[in-house]
Amino acid sequence: MGEFELLAKVRERLPPAGARVRIASGDDAAVTVPGGATATSVDALVEGVHFRRDSATLAQIGRKALASALSDLAAMGAEAGEAYVVVGVPPDLDEDGCLELVDGILALANETGTTLAGGDVTRAPALTLAVTVVGHAPTAEQLVGRAGGAPGDALVLTGEIGGAAAGLLLLEQPELAASVPEATAERLRRRQLDPVPRLAAGRALAAAGARAMIDLSDGLGGDAVHLAASSGVAIRIEAGALPLASGLAEVAAAANRDPLELAASGGEDYELLAAIAPERLAVAMERVGAVGEIALTQVGEALDGEGVEIRLPGGAILEPAGFDQLG
Numbered sequence: 001m002g003e004f005e006l007l008a009k010v011r012e013r014l015p016p017a018g019a020r021v022r023i024a025s026g027d028d029a030a031v032t033v034p035g036g037a038t039a040t041s042v043d044a045l046v047e048g049v050h051f052r053r054d055s056a057t058l059a060q061i062g063r064k065a066l067a068s069a070l071s072d073l074a075a076m077g078a079e080a081g082e083a084y085v086v087v088g089v090p091p092d093l094d095e096d097g098c099l100e101l102v103d104g105i106l107a108l109a110n111e112t113g114t115t116l117a118g119g120d121v122t123r124a125p126a127l128t129l130a131v132t133v134v135g136h137a138p139t140a141e142q143l144v145g146r147a148g149g150a151p152g153d154a155l156v157l158t159g160e161i162g163g164a165a166a167g168l169l170l171l172e173q174p175e176l177a178a179s180v181p182e183a184t185a186e187r188l189r190r191r192q193l194d195p196v197p198r199l200a201a202g203r204a205l206a207a208a209g210a211r212a213m214i215d216l217s218d219g220l221g222g223d224a225v226h227l228a229a230s231s232g233v234a235i236r237i238e239a240g241a242l243p244l245a246s247g248l249a250e251v252a253a254a255a256n257r258d259p260l261e262l263a264a265s266g267g268e269d270y271e272l273l274a275a276i277a278p279e280r281l282a283v284a285m286e287r288v289g290a291v292g293e294i295a296l297t298q299v300g301e302a303l304d305g306e307g308v309e310i311r312l313p314g315g316a317i318l319e320p321a322g323f324d325q326l327g
Contacts, residue, residue: 018115030117036283037140041072047127062104068130070197075215077206079137082117088124109157149231149275155300163245165266167192184247200291208284221320233307263322
């Protein structure tokens with residue numbers, strides 16, 4: 001397998017570039033004419049840390065690499081624009097495997113209107129993907145960061161959580177699948193292997209007036225800590241209000257785990273956690289409901305102070321936790 005031959009076959013698979021792209025993959029650099037404001041994020045997935053090839057197909061790995069990067073754009077309320085992908089190829093991955101990986105990336109790119117505008121390929125000791133994504137908005141003011149939350153804001157969450165953590169348990173301990181119907185087990189595994197970036201919900205929340213937002217890549221507890229620190233507020237989450245994935249309770253029980261703890265600490269749900277003024281809450285729920293099949297749930301509030309408190313039913317406190325990339 002030669003580098004240039006592989007890159008030529010990748011370029012053959014690329015659809016026409018988006019309207020903002022003037023020079024796409026194949027030149028020394030991509031040229032875009034974005035207009036307005038841009039949001040740029042970089043994400044990386046490493047074999048043995050973020051995925052295993054014995055439990056995910058190469059297409060799923062490629063798709064997840066782009067999905068996790070696009071989720072950062074969703075958290076800004078940005079429209080997906082361009083992606084740039086670097087692939088580190090291990091010695092045991094052949095040309096067909098590389099193309100399967102790229103096909104997974106392109107499948108999600110096509111679904112989300114993302115142009116694969118460039119990248120690179122190199123040898124590596126383990127399969128590695130580094131993805132840079134660029135999103136767009138008419139003005140910088142229409143993009144949402146983590147720092148705008150204020151005391152009194154409602155804390156809202158898209159979709160449901162805990163599904164990816166339960167799916168990971170099922171992949172690591174296949175015997176746990178006996179605790180739920182096979183259709184439920186497959187849906188939970190899919191939540192881990194094939195996450196959905198909430199791009200439309202992010203834009204809807206931004207348009208509804210969300211003041212701070214973050215995607216749940218490292219877990220509700222850990223990401224809520226980031227949101228609270230950036231906004232200079234305390235956050236109180238009512239664990240009993242959390243929208244839990246169907247089947248989570250059964251899988252958690254079979255694994256001797258508490259379902260609320262698993263949902264609050266498990267990562268890779270890629271839902272959106274946002275702070276919004278109470279008077280904008282009804283508008284936000286309506287707009288998020290109008291763009292897809294997910295709901296928006298109020299799970300807590302922002303207060304004066306600092307830190308995150310997750311209150312369990314009955315009054316006990318659950319220590320906020322999440323995935324640490326270097327832990």
